[in-house]
Amino acid sequence: MNTFDFGIVGLGVMGRNLLLNIASQKFAAVGLDLDAEKVSSLQKEADPNHIIEATTDVLHFAELIQRPRAIMLLVPAGKPVDSAIQSLLPHLDEGDIIIDGGNTYFTDTDRRFLELSAKGIHFFGMGISGGEQGARFGPSMMPGGDKKAYERLRPIFEAIAAKVNNEPCVEYLGNGSAGNYVKMVHNGIEYGIMQLISEIYDLMKRGYNLDEDTIEQIFEEWNQTDLKSYLIEITGLILKKRDENGLRLINQISDWAKSKGTGKWTSQNAMDLQVPVPTIDAAVVMRDMSKSKPERIVAATKLVWNSKPIDINIPEVIASLKSALYFSILTTYAQGLAQLKTASKEYNYGLNLETVCKIWRGGCIIRADVLEDFRKAFAQDPDLANILLDSDIASKLNESQNGIREVIQFAVQQGIPTAGLMNSLAYFDAYRSANLPTNLIQAQRDFFGAHTYERIDAAGIFHTQWID
Ligand code: 6PG
Numbered sequence: 001m002n003t004f005d006f007g008i009v010g011l012g013v014m015g016r017n018l019l020l021n022i023a024s025q026k027f028a029a030v031g032l033d034l035d036a037e038k039v040s041s042l043q044k045e046a047d048p049n050h051i052i053e054a055t056t057d058v059l060h061f062a063e064l065i066q067r068p069r070a071i072m073l074l075v076p077a078g079k080p081v082d083s084a085i086q087s088l089l090p091h092l093d094e095g096d097i098i099i100d101g102g103n104t105y106f107t108d109t110d111r112r113f114l115e116l117s118a119k120g121i122h123f124f125g126m127g128i129s130g131g132e133q134g135a136r137f138g139p140s141m142m143p144g145g146d147k148k149a150y151e152r153l154r155p156i157f158e159a160i161a162a163k164v165n166n167e168p169c170v171e172y173l174g175n176g177s178a179g180n181y182v183k184m185v186h187n188g189i190e191y192g193i194m195q196l197i198s199e200i201y202d203l204m205k206r207g208y209n210l211d212e213d214t215i216e217q218i219f220e221e222w223n224q225t226d227l228k229s230y231l232i233e234i235t236g237l238i239l240k241k242r243d244e245n246g247l248r249l250i251n252q253i254s255d256w257a258k259s260k261g262t263g264k265w266t267s268q269n270a271m272d273l274q275v276p277v278p279t280i281d282a283a284v285v286m287r288d289m290s291k292s293k294p295e296r297i298v299a300a301t302k303l304v305w306n307s308k309p310i311d312i313n314i315p316e317v318i319a320s321l322k323s324a325l326y327f328s329i330l331t332t333y334a335q336g337l338a339q340l341k342t343a344s345k346e347y348n349y350g351l352n353l354e355t356v357c358k359i360w361r362g363g364c365i366i367r368a369d370v371l372e373d374f375r376k377a378f379a380q381d382p383d384l385a386n387i388l389l390d391s392d393i394a395s396k397l398n399e400s401q402n403g404i405r406e407v408i409q410f411a412v413q414q415g416i417p418t419a420g421l422m423n424s425l426a427y428f429d430a431y432r433s434a435n436l437p438t439n440l441i442q443a444q445r446d447f448f449g450a451h452t453y454e455r456i457d458a459a460g461i462f463h464t465q466w467i468d
Contacts, residue, residue: 127183162363188266323403
């Protein structure tokens with residue numbers, strides 16, 4: 001009794017694999033799931049040299065874990081988290097720790113923190129990224145909230161996390177729901193990059209008519225360059241994969257994209273904070289657009305554009321596509337990181353963006369070599385308003401912008417949708433515009449609604465009688 005180091009509630013893909021990871025680091029781990037099949041399959045899978053137990057009985061589960069207990073919830077976000085907490089509470093003692101490892105909406109974490117503190121239970125949210133493989137062999141973990149509770153469990157988390165240059169991809173991020181918020185923005189960036197890669201793939205295939213072997217090879221090659229990242233790597237592997245009939249599996253997959261909501265939350269909250277994240281917005285919109293498949297099929301026959309063939313030079317095109325992707329990925333990270341900066345002030349998280357970039361370098365879905373560049377930028381200037389203002393990043397963008405301008409012109413001429421690429425460039429062009437035409441918007445607002453405006457040549461608030 002009370003000998004296990006760690007308990008996990010929810011033995012789905014993430015829970016099971018994290019538990020196996022924890023046990024392989026020589027911690028005794030016990031899992032709880034109401035589904036007896038999940039419990040018995042974990043017991044079968046467990047390495048006999050590791051200390052693993054699994055049960056469907058919450059009382060037995062609580063009795064097995066040493067006090068103060070450390071229990072991580074890996075159940076779907078929302079009501080299941082509340083139900084899991086309610087079922088645990090009668091069996092817990094003051095000082096026990098509950099960690100929510102799911103993709104929980106940050107305000108739910110704030111609420112649960114208050115409810116559980118009142119009962120003497122330490123609670124914190126910790127975003128976990130890396131999917132099945134990450135959970136089993138080293139995820140990136142984003143803890144926030146109760147720092148003392150995190151410190152007690154730090155040795156376990158550091159042992160199971162992915163490592164980059166021997167540094168674990170887990171570090172305390174900040175107050176309250178900081179961990180869930182950072183994971184939400186991680187996912188927003190993930191949506192953006194996935195959309196950008198899919199647009200580049202579409203341009204290669206439908207636009208420039210590159211053959212599929214070439215496309216597959218390009219992604220493999222790009223992963224050896226400054227584009228090196230998990231999402232580029234898996235794209236190469238996906239394009240390679242054949243189905244049981246020897247056909248490329250990608251061509252048999254429906255284009256109807258699903259989502260669980262974290263990208264939408266990122267966009268929604270960015271709007272609340274008035275932080276522009278247009279590439280992430282476009283990625284959410286394009287997943288929604290993909291759902292209207294029956295309408296698109298009809299529209300494809302009604303809304304027509306006769307594009308003209310354009311002479312292309314393949315090696316030049318491939319170089320432009322690469323620059324376009326690099327440029328747009330950088331500006332997507334810039335948007336997400338800018339959102340984190342504002343959110344940190346607004347919600348009093350106390351985030352250090354160098355730390356965020358550091359723990360995103362490995363284990364997570366958006367891990368990429370460029371994260372090291374961003375880490376350095378924040379190390380040099382922790383108050384950097386936007387990574388686009390870092391001199392090294394600015395030169396990289398200045399050098400690669402020609403590619404994206406060419407690619408977008410081509411896409412427009414060919415009628416190929418590139419909402420992600422266009423919004424990345426629009427973000428860059430707007431951000432570097434010392435003057436925007438929003439003076440006209442101010443004038444219009446004042447014209448029809450007497451909303452007033454400010455002048456550049458005099459202090460104060462002005463209103464004009466625009467017509468006699
Ligand atoms: C990760 C992933 C993970 C999950 C996404 C999928 O970091 O490991 O982001 O959290 O796969 O939530 O999100 P959608 O279903 O919304 O695409």
